[in-house]
Amino acid sequence: MNDLNIAIASADKSRLDEIGLALASAKRRLRVTAMQCAPQRLGAMSSQLSQHAADILVVDCRDGDAGALPVLEQIGIQYPRMAMVVLSSCESADFLLQAMRCGVREVLPSNADGAAFHAAIERIAAKAVKAGAQQEQSGKVLAFASCKGGSGATFLAANLGYALAAQGDARVALLDLNLQFGDAALYLSDGKAAATIADAVQDISRLDEAFLKANMMQVRFNLDMLAAPVDPARGLEIKPEHIDALIALAVRHYDYVILDLGRNLDALTIRALDHADTIFAVVQATLPFVRGAKRMLGIFESLEYPPQKVELVLNRFEKDAALSVKDLESACGASIRRTVAHEPHVAEAAANQGIAVMKLAGGSCIARNLENWAADLLGKAPVEESRWFNRILKRA
């Protein structure tokens, strides 16, 4: 942590000035943003924290006023890497304990001076460096490729992203790398993306976490998506080195980076595939898809990807289909570990409304397939198993 972004929140303008002055005398380069807002109302202003990519939030609480703590707890869940510092002249053990339980890192006296801030900031920075070193391992890159157009690759990429994010606090990024005809945003939002990948990489020297986030659409607190350009011509501005920079940055800040690729395997797509830990090649149970899958697996082989990097996913699975899973496996020469049910009414409703299947139709077969897939990636028990276990626990 060198330059730190600090947000200060206080209902009182003169307090903001006072705290700003004290921070200015702390011996560190700080970028300070003042937010005039009562601590209890911070929830409504929390998007400003991501805009400013705050590393530390300093909250001016009135003496012994614990009312703001539940709000801070929510903010802490939303921004797990941001440290929260509370200023309060109440030093009761009860207040301190409650504050720490709500995720507050430091409680300083209301009249804390530059030296007190300096010491607190150094403690926070030292902890962050340690955590950063432990976290040096980067997020997993999961790429989705269509063995033939219309396989459902984009639908699965978007909905698996949602399923991964919904099962806890894993940070997930969905990058739409179908640069000519990308439509991943449609599966998670009914609004138009304000910015796209073309804006994010326009000036590659500016590309950092804050700039990337500012160009993404936040689907939920731990799921961001970078949309494809609306104008295919802007897609042509994107070069393979942009893809390298984008993915390298994303894996540093997200636990899962999901790439939705177009159906063309061009230089750019291959560059993205090179970064993938796993490539999900999506097929359906018909002969044209089998042909597409064989061709695609052949290309992956010639790119010298190890076989375990590629997983065939059977989408729109129906038990009584003319081609069984076994038939498909022997025709493609690869095993199929994952299937997702054919449920047109569910898929259509979700796509038409721009809502993730798990949110719109949590009990559907597609939702269960995706939940289990996500649980497997997260190293958790399959969903049915954990529900059954919880039921037993409740009865005991």
Ligand SMILES: Nc1ncnc2c1ncn2[C@@H]1O[C@H](COP(=O)(O)OP(=O)(O)OP(=O)(O)O)[C@@H](O)[C@H]1O
């Ligand atoms: N399991 C499913 N059951 C029913 N319909 C599905 C399922 N999965 C996807 N679909 C539908 O299939 C259509 C095509 O999906 P999608 O856009 O994801 O395909 P794609 O492989 O990304 O296509 P492209 O190659 O054009 O990028 C969508 O209308 C989607 O709602």
Ligand SMILES: [Mg+2]
């Ligand atoms: Mg697609």
